[in-house]
Each structure stands twice: as structure tokens, then as C-alpha cells.
Amino acid sequence: xxxxxxxxxxxxxxxxxxxxxxxxxxxxxxxxxxxxxxxxxxxxxxxxxxxxxxxxxxxxxxxxxxxxxxxxxxxxxxxxxxxxxxxxxxxxxxxxxxxxxxxxxxxxxxxxxxxxxxxxxxxxxxxxxxxxxxxxxxxxxxxxxxxxxxxxxxxxxxxxxxxxxxxxxxxxxxxxxxxxxxxxxxxxxxxxxxxxxxxxxxxxxxxxxxxxxxxxxxxxxxxxxxxxxxxxxxxxxxxxxxxxxxxxxxxxxxxxxxxxxxxxxxxxxxxxxxxxxxxxxxxxxxxxxxxxxxxxxxxxxxxxxxxxxxxxxxxxxxxxxxxxxxxxxxxxxxxxxxxxxxxxxxxxxxxxxxxxxxxxxxxxxxxxxxxxxxxxxxxxxxxxxxxxxxxxxxxxxxxxxxxxxxxxxxxxxxxxxxxxxxxxxxxxxxxxxxxxxxxxxxxxxxxxxxxxxxxxxxxxxxxxxxxxxxxxxxxxxxxxx
Amino acid sequence: xxxxxxxxxxxxxxxxxxxxxxxxxxxxxxxxxxxxxxxxxxxxxxxxxxxxxxxxxxxxxxxxxxxxxxxxxxxxxxxxxxxxxxxxxxxxxxxxxxxxxxxxxxxxxxxxxxxxxxxxxxxxxxxxxxxxxxxxxxxxxxxxxxxxxxxxxxxxxxxxxxxxxxxxxxxxxxxxxxxxxxxxxxxxxxxxxxxxxxxxxxxxxxxxxxxxxxxxxxxxxxxxxxxxxxxxxxxxxxxxxxxxxxxxxxxxxxxxxxxxxxxxxxxxxxxxxxxxxxxxxxxxxxxxxxxxxxxxxxxxxxxxxxxxxxxxxxxxxxxxxxxxxxxxxxxxxxxxxxxxxxxxxxxxxxxxxxxxxxxxxxxxxxxxxxxxxxxxxxxxxxxxxxxxxxxxxxxxxxxxxxxxxxxxxxxxxxxxxxxxxxxxxxxxxxxxxxxxxxxxxxxxxxxxxxxxxxxxxxxxxxxxxxxxxxxxxxxxxxxxx
Numbered sequence: 006x007x008x009x010x011x012x013x014x015x016x017x018x019x020x021x022x023x024x025x026x027x028x029x030x031x032x033x034x035x036x037x038x039x040x041x042x043x044x045x046x047x048x049x050x051x052x053x054x055x056x057x058x059x060x061x062x063x064x065x066x067x068x069x070x071x072x073x074x075x076x077x078x079x080x081x082x083x084x085x086x087x088x089x090x091x092x093x094x095x096x097x098x099x100x101x102x103x104x105x106x107x108x109x110x111x112x113x114x115x116x117x118x119x120x121x122x123x124x125x126x127x128x129x130x131x132x133x134x135x136x137x138x139x140x141x142x143x144x145x146x147x148x149x150x151x152x153x154x155x156x157x158x159x160x161x162x163x164x165x166x167x168x169x170x171x172x173x174x175x176x177x178x179x180x181x182x183x184x185x186x187x188x189x190x191x192x193x194x195x196x197x198x199x200x201x202x203x204x205x206x207x208x209x210x211x212x213x214x215x216x217x218x219x220x221x222x223x224x225x226x227x228x229x230x231x232x233x234x235x236x237x238x239x240x241x242x243x244x245x246x247x248x249x250x251x252x253x254x255x256x257x258x259x260x261x262x263x264x265x266x267x268x269x270x271x272x273x274x275x276x277x278x279x280x281x282x283x284x285x286x287x288x289x290x291x292x293x294x295x296x297x298x299x300x301x302x303x304x305x306x307x308x309x310x311x312x313x314x315x316x317x318x319x320x321x322x323x324x325x326x327x328x329x330x331x332x333x334x335x336x337x338x339x340x341x342x343x344x345x346x347x348x349x350x351x352x353x354x355x356x357x358x359x360x361x362x363x364x365x366x367x368x369x370x371x372x373x374x375x376x377x378x379x380x381x382x383x384x385x386x387x388x389x390x391x392x393x394x395x396x397x398x399x400x401x402x403x404x405x406x407x408x409x410x411x412x413x414x415x416x417x418x419x420x421x422x423x424x425x426x427x428x429x430x431x432x433x434x435x436x437x438x439x440x441x442x443x444x445x446x447x448x449x450x451x452x453x454x455x456x457x458x459x460x461x462x463x464x465x466x467x468x469x470x471x472x473x474x475x476x477x478x479x480x481x482x483x484x485x486x
Numbered sequence: 487x488x489x490x491x492x493x494x495x496x497x498x499x500x501x502x503x504x505x506x507x508x509x510x511x512x513x514x515x516x517x518x519x520x521x522x523x524x525x526x527x528x529x530x531x532x533x534x535x536x537x538x539x540x541x542x543x544x545x546x547x548x549x550x551x552x553x554x555x556x557x558x559x560x561x562x563x564x565x566x567x568x569x570x571x572x573x574x575x576x577x578x579x580x581x582x583x584x585x586x587x588x589x590x591x592x593x594x595x596x597x598x599x600x601x602x603x604x605x606x607x608x609x610x611x612x613x614x615x616x617x618x619x620x621x622x623x624x625x626x627x628x629x630x631x632x633x634x635x636x637x638x639x640x641x642x643x644x645x646x647x648x649x650x651x652x653x654x655x656x657x658x659x660x661x662x663x664x665x666x667x668x669x670x671x672x673x674x675x676x677x678x679x680x681x682x683x684x685x686x687x688x689x690x691x692x693x694x695x696x697x698x699x700x701x702x703x704x705x706x707x708x709x710x711x712x713x714x715x716x717x718x719x720x721x722x723x724x725x726x727x728x729x730x731x732x733x734x735x736x737x738x739x740x741x742x743x744x745x746x747x748x749x750x751x752x753x754x755x756x757x758x759x760x761x762x763x764x765x766x767x768x769x770x771x772x773x774x775x776x777x778x779x780x781x782x783x784x785x786x787x788x789x790x791x792x793x794x795x796x797x798x799x800x801x802x803x804x805x806x807x808x809x810x811x812x813x814x815x816x817x818x819x820x821x822x823x824x825x826x827x828x829x830x831x832x833x834x835x836x837x838x839x840x841x842x843x844x845x846x847x848x849x850x851x852x853x854x855x856x857x858x859x860x861x862x863x864x865x866x867x868x869x870x871x872x873x874x875x876x877x878x879x880x881x882x883x884x885x886x887x888x889x890x891x892x893x894x895x896x897x898x899x900x901x902x903x904x905x906x907x908x909x910x911x912x913x914x915x916x917x918x919x920x921x922x923x924x925x926x927x928x929x930x931x932x933x934x935x936x937x938x939x940x941x942x943x944x945x946x947x948x949x950x951x952x953x954x955x956x957x958x959x960x961x962x963x964x965x966x967x
Contacts, residue, residue, distance in 0.1 A: 039692075042539065058523070115837050115840040115841055122646065134641070136642055139641040144640050145633035145634070145637050145639075145640065146633075149630045152630065153626070156622050157617045157622045158626070158819055159625050159626065159818075159819045159820060159853070160615070160620040160625075160817065161617055162821075164603070165599055196677065196843045199843055199844050200843040208594065211517075225840075229841050232841060336640040337640075338639055338640045338641055338644075338849050339640060339847060356595065359706075360594075360596055360599075360710050360713060361680075361681060361684050362677045362821065362843075363678060363680050366819055366820060366850055368819050368849075368850065372849075
């Protein structure tokens with residue numbers, strides 16, 4: 006049985022009132038009731054008071070109280086206000102037959118993962134590389150050396166911060182490649198970029214904290230921030246990059262703790278933010294004390310010119326945390342990511358990592374290190390870029406003539422496609438799943454839950470034949486719905 | 487620069503007022519100030535009100551306000567009450583020269599990790615197996631097969647829940663070995679037991695929630711629960727196991743969300759809770775709706791009889807979550823752990839895992855699977871038990887005649903030793919570090935921060951020679967301080 010909070014929120018999400026801020030206010034109220042801070046028959050704070058405390062519009066609080074009243078969570082006394090309903094304890098939290106001790110804090114969901122867990126033949130929801138494009142045989146053979154080099158690697162824990170040899174190699178790579186001022190001490194190895202985002206959110210964000218996010222963005226990051234109880238504040242991203250005046254106004258108004266950004270071959274739009282904006286954005290971050298969390302998993306997957314240096318390169322004061330997860334196109338199964346950041350933030354991240362899992366397995370780090378330093382890697386990347394561009398072109402060929410709109414990406418793994426208003430993406434999604442085709446509906450990438458005419462098509466995971474056949478079928482289904 | 491909350495708490499911890507509950511109340515107050523819920527010159531809640539809200543003694547709140555006043559965080563107006571001090575923003579949170587956007591929520595510390603990160607020659611602080619006792623050459627050789635069996639393993643993500651083949655194998659092992667009713671669907675693979683504890687705490691615990699913990703216990707778990715803002719409620723553990731009347735009284739009084747327990751070759755005491763208590767404890771858990779989180783990393787490391795079945799075996803209602811992390815003595819570098827639990831809790835754990843790192847690397851799971859099912863494993867375990875018993879006896883020989891007290895453990899990796907009151911463990915610890923000897927001071931294993939005459943000696947990590955020499959030196963140093 007789902008925890009009470011989630012049940013209510015799931016129901017609310019089905020109404021047109023399901024805006025993220027509205028949901029968060031409901032969540033906040035339910036959470037305090039759940040915690041026993043607001044007990045049965047307690048009078049709830051006035052709408053004016055709660056709106057002030059949460060810094061939201063009074064109408065949002067009013068709607069939240071109304072919705073909770075509709076669900077039987079609160080009741081109204083005329084001319085007096087809202088009260089906590091009795092029977093709260095019985096309704097969902099702790100059914101005798103299940104481990105109901107587990108409690109809903111803030112919403113625990115992962116919409117992307119739910120989609121990706123569905124087994125389908127035409128997999129366009131995963132922004133991953135087709136394993137057939139990786140040099141598997143070479144890698145499997147090469148990797149055996151690692152066991153000869155480090156015969157005790159399976160018996161040894163890594164340090165929490167990450168293997169010293171790997172951190173030395175990567176910091177020297179970053180210095181050479183991007184002219185970053187960076188030492189091995191300022192790198193922390195995590196198990197994938199997602200762990201990095203989750204750890205950083207855990208350090209930085211608390212309930213009702215504002216966090217800037219691109220609109221659209223990587224939906225799992227949104228779910229991580231929602232889980233922390235944070236308020237999502239959307240920042241537009243277009244083929245021209247950010248609107249820095251908008252960003253400044255948002256920073257001034259919401260005092261966000263951080264801005265989660267994916268500015269290079271952006272997921273899902275493919276946009277790369279120009280160099281001139283990078284420098285200015287770092288200045289804004291300093292001025293408004295907003296940590297920039299730069300997620301950079303697609304940097305090497307460019308089709309034309311190499312992208313500009315990371316935001317981290319423009320930062321002198323420690324306001325950028327740089328998440329570099331190139332294991333995605335080297336050996337994704339290893340889950341190796343490097344986070345560059347300054348002290349004292351680095352110290353906190355190491356402690357958070359020590360509590361989370363006490364360090365990424367040494368084996369994975371050593372295998373990654375040796376493949377990464379092999380001459381084979383550069384050749385692999387050159388070939389991979391070409392293969393991905395071919396994939397992208399196949400997808401674009403199949404979409405040509407549909408009337409669908411997209412900006413051709415200069416890199417990355419996705420097409421961000423707008424369908425005509427006449428097509429319901431939700432209905433198309435349901436039809437596609439029935440025919441074993443998966444993509445990501447745009448709405449889950451939108452912090453506001455809109456963008457209902459958009460979808461994300463990942464062209465990197467399916468092989469060329471499956472890609473062509475699947476997208477052709479997808480466009481046929483779109484004509485039908 | 488440390489976040490403000492931690493600085494204050496570090497200072498407070500040095501006073502004799504540093505009881506955990508007191509610290510938590512301070513933390514709670516600082517946290518609300520940090521969040522801006524209580525702003526500069528706001529009047530703080532009355533002692534009576536806050537004590538009621540937090541369900542603590544008024545004296546504890548009084549002491550917390552006094553301590554915060556001493557530190558300049560709050561000020562007093564006579565006959566009016568306590569107020570938030572100005573200057574709060576300037577003092578520590580966001581120095582211009584650092585990524586001060588990161589904020590102290592609840593205390594972010596890991597005392598054990600801090601100790602273990604010190605490089606020493608005589609390593610008795612790590613409850614790990616000496617890599618020399620693992621069949622490294624066999625394992626390194628054997629593992630190469632995995633790459634032949636799964637040539638694309640480095641290019642493939644695992645499912646979030648964990649590899650199906652591994653879950654089938656492990657669930658069948660648990661059914662056979664412990665007569666557990668368990669399907670592969672009810673197993674979730676995590677990267678080590680610590681990740682499991684951290685994910686479960688994230689699902690179950692919120693600020694000021696009570697959590698039962700053994701006294702003493704695994705200190706990293708305490709740090710994880712503190713981080714969640716939970717209240718630690720200690721449960722005694724002795725050679726006879728638990729005092730079930732005490733446990734019931736605590737469950738009745740504090741309504742804990744969960745009980746984190748390590749009932750088999752308990753860390754650090756080595757105690758194994760008898761079978762009869764296991765059944766009764768599960769009944770208590772059902773009655774008081776308290777989730778039992780059973781951490782079981784030392785089960786196979788017994789010296790005499792095999793220990794009784796896990797608590798999970800007695801549970802029919804889903805009140806036990808079973809964390810089985812036997813990779814510690816199979817191939818610790820892989821970090822493979824299996825969590826057994828019922829739905830809907832399992833579903834929440836999978837979602838939490840999907841947000842945390844999107845699944846444990848497939849490579850590690852496949853290597854573990856193939857070693858685990860090899861005939862070599864059973865022989866390895868038999869030899870390892872003997873080797874550990876020899877280690878334990880060496881440690882005991884060297885401690886004989888010191889007047890130190892311990893209960894000889896029937897399994898596990900640690901001795902829990904009480905020194906005479908005349909010896910200061912803190913001073914001994916400092917002396918030992920200076921001579922490159924590390925152990926775990928008992929106080930960090932105690933949720934109350936007491937047990938200052940105790941220490942934990944792990945006899946499993948150093949080889950026999952280093953073990954003997956180091957412990958001999960340790961006892962000499964103890965005579966000196």
C-alpha cells in the first residue's frame with residue numbers, strides 16, 4: 006500500500022491543480038501532519054500565515070487546503086478555518102499486513118526510471134550508448150590485465166574519495182584539456198553522475214529551498230530535488246542558451262541555493278550554452294551566492310566543433326561544482342564519475358559519500374583508469390562520434406515530412422521534438438508502449454509539468470536498423486492517434 | 487570553513503552538555519534559524535512550547551538555549567525570552583571565498599571514516615578481512631571467465647533492482663539455508679550494506695523521529711541517523727542479548743519508526759541474540775509498528791556453532807528488512823549486498839536506489855555471482871573461519887594479563903574491550919596514532935557518547951605478525967598513559 010502522502014498526491018496529480026508548487030505545498034502540509042506536528046483536530050495555520058511562511062501565493066495555499074479537504078485529510082469549520090481530520094492514522098500509513106512503518110516524507114518517485122524499467126523492443130527512452138558501439142571484445146580482453154596488475158583488487162576497498170592514481174590521471178587530463186586549475190585533491194569519484202547529483206542535493210538542499218533548473222531538464226534530477234522538499238524554479242533554455250536577465254531576476258527573487266545545469270549538448274534539447282554566457286553566469290553565481298552544479302556527461306559527443314570550456318573553467322571563487330561523467334561512452338557498465346569542486350565543499354562531499362556507500366569499488370576505478378589511458382580510447386571516441394551522427398541522421402530522416410519540429414543538435418544523444426497540437430503525446434505514448442516502443446514524454450522533463458506536445462527521442466541506444474524501423478512505426482502511430 | 491551548525495555543535499560537543507539529545511535539540515534550533523523560519527530578532531518559542539513540540543524535557547531545551555546564547559547565536563531579553571541573534575548570516579555560512587551556498591542541515595559527520603582515513607601501520611580500526619586471507623589469485627583468474635561469459639558486461643547497465651540471475655541465485659540460497667519465504671522479486675542489490683542502511687534511513691526517518699539503536703553499535707549508522715535529524719534511543723545489548731521489557735517500554739514511550747540492529751556476532755560486542763528473543767522481538771515490532779532493520783554482515787564468521795536464523799525468518803507481516811552483506815568475506819572490493827524485504831517497502835527501496843545511483847554496476851554483480859556459486863567458496867569460508875579464530879586468539883593472548891575485560895566473541899571480527907578506569911582511552915588513542923596504531927574509541931560506538939573506557943579492536947585486517955606486534959605495543963602504551 007502506498008504511503009498516505011503519495012496516495013493523495015497521486016490523486017491530486019490527476020487534477021488540473023497538479024502544478025509542482027501546489028504539490029509541494031500539499032506535501033509540506035501532509036508531511037507535518039504525518040510527523041505529528043499538526044495533530045488530529047489541531048487547527049491548521051491560517052492561509053495568510055502559511056503563505057507567508059512558505060513564500061507562496063495565498064491562492065496556492067487555499068487550493069492545497071481545498072484539495073486536502075476533498076481527500077478527507079482536513080476539514081473546515083465555518084468562519085474558523087481548517088483542521089486536521091481524524092482517522093489519519095488508520096487510512097494508509099501502517100496497514101497491519103505490510104511494512105507500514107515506512108513513511109512518506111517528500112515525494113519519492115522517479116518517473117524516468119519507471120519508464121525505463123519497461124521492457125520494449127524499440128528503446129528510445131534511454132540516453133545510453135548502444136553496447137554494440139563499444140569496443141567490448143577489446144575491453145574484455147584488455148581488462149584482464151587489471152587483475153594481473155592489481156592481484157588483490159577484489160579484496161580491497163577504495164578510499165572514500167576515490168583511487169589516488171585515477172584522480173591524478175583525471176586531474177592532469179582536465180588541466181591539459183580545459184586549462185582547469187585543479188589538483189587530484191579536488192576530485193571525488195562517485196558511482197555515476199546521478200550519485201553525484203543526489204549527494205550534492207543532500208548537502209545543499211533542504212525543505213522549501215529554491216533550486217534553479219532548466220526547463221526542460223533531466224527528469225531524475227527533478228525527482229531528486231522534489232525528494233529533498235525543494236522548490237523548483239524553472240530557467241528557460243533555448244538554442245541561444247540562457248536569458249541571463251531572467252536568471253538574475255530569479256536569483257534575486259528566489260535566492261536559490263543552487264542551479265542544476267547541463268549546459269553542453271543539453272539533455273533533452275541538445276543546446277550548448279555559448280562561451281560568453283558561461284563567464285557571465287559564474288559572475289551571477291558569485292553575486293547571488295548560488296552554487297552552479299554543472300552536469301557534463303555529453304561533452305565528447307560533438308558532431309561539429311568542440312564545445313566551449315566548462316563553466317568550472319571560469320570560476321575562481323568556488324561557486325561551480327563540475328560533474329564529469331564520461332564513463333558513459335567509455336564503459337558505462339563501470340559507473341565512474343568524477344566531481345571537481347573546491348574546499349570546504351569537497352570535504353562535505355567526501356563525508357556525504359562516506360555515509361552513502363563508503364567509496365566506489367576499486368575494481369571499477371582501476372578498469373576505467375587503464376582503458377582511459379589506452380591509445381585505443383581516442384580512436385574509439387572518433388568512431389563513436391561518427392556512429393552517433395549517423396544515428397541522429399537516421400532519426401531525422403524518418404521524422405522529415407511529419408511536420409514535427411526540432412532543432413538539430415550539435416551533439417549529445419537526444420532529439421527534442423515538438424508534435425503538432427493535434428497529436429496527444431500521452432495517447433501516443435500509451436499506443437507506443439502497446440507496440441513495444443518507448444520514448445520520454447516531454448512533460449516529465451518539465452519542472453512545471455507542461456510541455457505536453459514534446460517528446461525526447463534518444464537515438465543512441467538502438468542499433469541503426471531498430472532505430473529506423475521503430476521511428477517509422479512511431480510516426481505511423483502518431484498519425485493514427 | 488565549516489557550516490555554522492557544525493561549528494557550534496563541535497564547540498558544544500566539547501562541553502559536558504554534549505549528550506546526543508541535547509545536541510539534536512541545538513541542531514533543530516540552528517536548522518530552523520538557518521532555514522530562515524526563525525529570523526534575526528524573532529522571538530524563539532517558549533521553553534515549555536518547544537519541549538512539548540520536540541517531546542523532550544524542558545531542561546534540555548533550557549540548556550540548549552543557554553548554550554546557543556553562550557555561542558552568540560541567540561540572546562536573552564529579561565522576562566521576555568530568547569531571540570535570534572543578528573549577524574548570523576555573516577559568521578560562517580557563506581564566506582565570499584568559498585562555495586558557501588552549501589548549508590548545514592543536520593550534522594554531516596562520519597567519525598569512523600575520519601579515523602579510518604588515517605594511514606597507519608597497525609590497522610585495528612577496520613572491521614575488514616586481511617586481503618591476504620582472500621583467494622586473490624584464484625579470484626583474479628576465475629573472474630576473467632566473466633568477461634568471456636558476458637562480453638558486453640562493461641557496456642551494460644544493470645537493472646535498478648539488481649541482476650535477475652544474481653537475485654534468483656541468492657533468493658534460492660536464502661530459502662535453502664534459512665528456510666526463508668523469499669522470491670527474487672523481494673531482493674534488492676545495493677553497493678554494500680552501508681548504502682542499504684542509508685537508503686532505508688532516507689525512506690523511513692524524518693527530523694525528530696525516534697530510532698532504536700543498540701548501545702554500543704556501528705557508528706556509521708548513528709551518523710546516518712543523525713544526518714536525517716532522527717533521535718537516537720539506545721537499547722542495551724549484553725551477552726544475554728536484549729532486555730525485551732526494556733525494548734517494549736522504549737517502543738511504547740518513543741514510538742520509534744525503526745530499530746537498527748546487528749544481532750548476529752554484533753558489532754562491536756560480538757554478541758549473538760538467542761533464537762527465542764528473535765521470535766519475541768518480531769512480535770513486538772508488529773505490535774508497536776516498528777520496522778526492524780536487521781544488519782547481518784558477520785553471519786558466516788562463526789567459531790563454534792552456527793548462529794540462529796535471522797529475525798527475518800520469524801516475520802510474516804513485513805516488519806523486518808534483512809540486510810545480508812556477505813561480500814565482505816567473499817570479495818569485499820565488489821561491494822555487493824542483498825536486501826530482503828516485502829512489498830510495498832521493496833518498491834520504495836527500489837525507487838530510492840534509482841535516485842541514489844540508478845543501480846549497482848552489473849560487472850560487480852556478475853563477478854560476485856560466479857565466485858559465489860563456485861565450489862571454491864565453501865572451502866574458502868571454512869579456511870577463513872579458522873584463520874579469523876587464530877587472529878582472535880592472538881589478540882586475546884596479547885591482552886591476557888592486562889586486567890582489561892572482554893567477553894570472548896563466538897564470531898565476527900572485533901574484540902570489545904573495557905580498560906581500567908585509570909586509563910584514559912582518549913589519551914591512549916592519541917598516543918597510539920602517534921605510533922601508527924589505530925583502533926576505534928568506544929565512545930563513537932555509543933549513541934550517548936559515553937562508554938569512554940571501552941575500545942573496539944578489529945583483529946581481522948592485520949596479518950598475524952602485525953596483529954601480535956601492534957597489540958603488544960598498544961598494551962605497553964596503555965601502561966604509559
